[in-house]
Amino acid sequence: MLALRWHWTGGVMTVTSGCLSPHVSKPVPDHMCLVWRPPYRAEDRVRVIAWTCDCRAPFFELCHAAGVAYIRRTRLNEVHETYRWSFKEAEAVWRALLGGNAR
DSSP, X not given: OOOEEEEEETTEEEEEESOSSBOOOOOOTTOBOOOOBOOOTTOSOOEEEEEOOTTXXXXXXXXXXXXXXXXXXXXXTEXXXXXXXXXXXXXXXXXXXXXXXXX
């Protein structure tokens, strides 16, 4: 099985070998600092729309639930989530996270 690694550089995602999911780029200076909170368990069902590779901690998931979206961060057995946003806002933050413009 061929494994692929996705790398986000300058607004372009490229494929290199190694992993199947994208990795988060290193934070750029003056990146947006996200607020990470304990999980909010109000939703019965959560759909994970996108995720980063779990070969490096932390790994992240873009989640949709109950008409809102948020980002979940997992580091070992510790899980935190961002505030809830509209789908459009959450996807913009997700792209910023992958590109190193948010952490």
